[in-house]
Amino acid sequence: MLGATVYSLPPAWALLGYVLAIACFARGIKMLTSPKTAHLGNRVAGVGMLIAIGVTLGQFHVGWQYIVPAAALGAIIGAVWALRVPMTAMPQMVAMFNGMGGGAAALIALGDFHRLTLGGVVLGPIDSGTILLSCLIGSISFAGSMIAFAKLQELMTGTPITWPFQHEINGALLLVLVAIGIVIMVTGGGGALMIVFFIGALALGVMAVLPVGGADMPVIISLLNSFTGVAAAVTGFVIGNYSLVVAGALVGASGSILTVLMSKAMNRPITNVLFGAFGQVAEGPAGAALAPGKTVHPTSAEDLAVLLAYSQQVIFVPGYGLAVARAQHEVKELADILKARGVRVLYAIHPVAGRMPGHMNVLLAEADVPYDELKEMDQVNPEFARTDVAVVIGANDVVNPAALNDPKSPIWGMPILRADQAKTVVVLKRSMRPGFAGIENELFYHDNTLMLFGDAKDSVNKLIAEVKLQAAA
Amino acid sequence: MSESSLVLIGFFIFVISVFLGLELITKVPSLLHTPLMSGTNFIHGIVVIGAITIAATVNNALAGVIAVIAVFLGTLNVVGGWVVTDRMLGMFRGSGQQRGHQAAEPPAAAGPPEGKA
Numbered sequence: 001m002l003g004a005t006v007y008s009l010p011p012a013w014a015l016l017g018y019v020l021a022i023a024c025f026a027r028g029i030k031m032l033t034s035p036k037t038a039h040l041g042n043r044v045a046g047v048g049m050l051i052a053i054g055v056t057l058g059q060f061h062v063g064w065q066y067i068v069p070a071a072a073l074g075a076i077i078g079a080v081w082a083l084r085v086p087m088t089a090m091p092q093m094v095a096m097f098n099g100m101g102g103g104a105a106a107l108i109a110l111g112d113f114h115r116l117t118l119g120g121v122v123l124g125p126i127d128s129g130t131i132l133l134s135c136l137i138g139s140i141s142f143a144g145s146m147i148a149f150a151k152l153q154e155l156m157t158g159t160p161i162t163w164p165f166q167h168e169i170n171g172a173l174l175l176v177l178v179a180i181g182i183v184i185m186v187t188g189g190g191g192a193l194m195i196v197f198f199i200g201a202l203a204l205g206v207m208a209v210l211p212v213g214g215a216d217m218p219v220i221i222s223l224l225n226s227f228t229g230v231a232a233a234v235t236g237f238v239i240g241n242y243s244l245v246v247a248g249a250l251v252g253a254s255g256s257i258l259t260v261l262m263s264k265a266m267n268r269p270i271t272n273v274l275f276g277a278f279g280q281v282a283e284g285p286a287g288a289a290l291a292p293g294k295t296v297h298p299t300s301a302e303d304l305a306v307l308l309a310y311s312q313q314v315i316f317v318p319g320y321g322l323a324v325a326r327a328q329h330e331v332k333e334l335a336d337i338l339k340a341r342g343v344r345v346l347y348a349i350h351p352v353a354g355r356m357p358g359h360m361n362v363l364l365a366e367a368d369v370p371y372d373e374l375k376e377m378d379q380v381n382p383e384f385a386r387t388d389v390a391v392v393i394g395a396n397d398v399v400n401p402a403a404l405n406d407p408k409s410p411i412w413g414m415p416i417l418r419a420d421q422a423k424t425v426v427v428l429k430r431s432m433r434p435g436f437a438g439i440e441n442e443l444f445y446h447d448n449t450l451m452l453f454g455d456a457k458d459s460v461n462k463l464i465a466e467v468k469l470q471a472a473a
Numbered sequence: 474m475s476e477s478s479l480v481l482i483g484f485f486i487f488v489i490s491v492f493l494g495l496e497l498i499t500k501v502p503s504l505l506h507t508p509l510m511s512g513t514n515f516i517h518g519i520v521v522i523g524a525i526t527i528a529a530t531v532n533n534a535l536a537g538v539i540a541v542i543a544v545f546l547g548t549l550n551v552v553g554g555w556v557v558t559d560r561m562l563g564m565f566r567g568s569g570q571q572r573g574h575q576a577a578e579p580p581a582a583a584g585p586p587e588g589k590a
Contacts, residue, residue: 029512035502078553094557104550108523115532126477232523235520237483357507361505
């Protein structure tokens, strides 16, 4: 506890070590914001973490027999999981690791509470207040992240789960937790009450995330990431270590900026994400709205190959469907063949393509596509009008013109890639099923839109073969 | 120093750090949103040093068990978060650095020495 007799501030050598660690974190985060320095930035932050952990272990010469095995187990599980996880599962992976950090913060608070109260200390209101806050935020972050993980991993339904008086019940639960917290702060103890508080905070985390739909989950994960940062900062007050305060605040603040950037890119104000139960409304009419009388224009790989081979400029618009079909390498191969024929090829990346902002960039990087060929929305949108063919692969909502011209659409106002402005739009799609957000797409019925049905990987492989034939001819 | 002044100094540090955090990532290309989220996710794993502190100073079994679980969770956050971020960023390269899998080696090999500096 800060100032309480139990903990004193760390010794001078340790404080200097922590300052070095924090400098590494700040520099590392800064470097993570540019593609040229990002990789090194993560390593700089990693060095900071090693220093911080080393300095902490160096201050204590007891308890290693428990600490080292627990840390070794956590390190092995974390490393193996992180090395094996497919890049498509990145959102839930981040949610899982984030939950672990939140859980750690909550347990530290709980452990410190029992250490002090069972040790006969009557806690002052500042001591118990920081413990309660750290426990509350950490628990919400842990439980919320676990629900986010379960939804994205499809261990449970990704659609919003709602019940009557949802916000009122959540609000009431928060008030009850505050009341319990006040009792603990006034009495300075109460082990049983503390457990009730902990369980209540976990329940609040679960109930806050259940109504959020799968499509909005990245924003929630980013928000919970920021939460865990704040929980770490409060933990710094609990154990009297300012390096936690700084590192936690850095993550809390930068995480909140990232959350705002993401919700802007998705055109989903953060309040809507939290309270809107997005996707629920769109669910019903989506299938039925498959307007009768509208027709699509199917095409074949042969015809499309000719079209591509004699284009001057082609833009690929990849979506999550591309990654699901594991067709990134094939798309890159097709792009390389076209480039060899003198076709100018670009990739148009919507900020929320994939399942979290920036996810598609990671997925294409995995397939060796250089990042400078990946054009962001603002850069690439003016290009579509002078593009011969826009090839939309496994993307749907990010090219849906309804976002621009249908105020009733749930995605109205979301910035989109203007694939519809290309001379010809080709959509590679498994079937006419609506996308992740469950919304019908009028682009598929446009006169300049051709549909190539089938598995994305098979379709692109056929295209590669056909374009090669064109080259031979 | 009294407890309240130490808490106030902590609050002072907290507020300044928040402003630093806001300044650090004003403009990030969406290209890097996923690795940045993952990278900051790794950094809040710093809670593990709180878990170590509690685990090293416990005086009863209940608090000890809780603290050891916290060490486990915190390390999972740190190691998993770092490894997955490193994996992701290792795949990014510009067209200058080209050519398939050979290109994966030089940046990776060049990284650690500078990182330690």
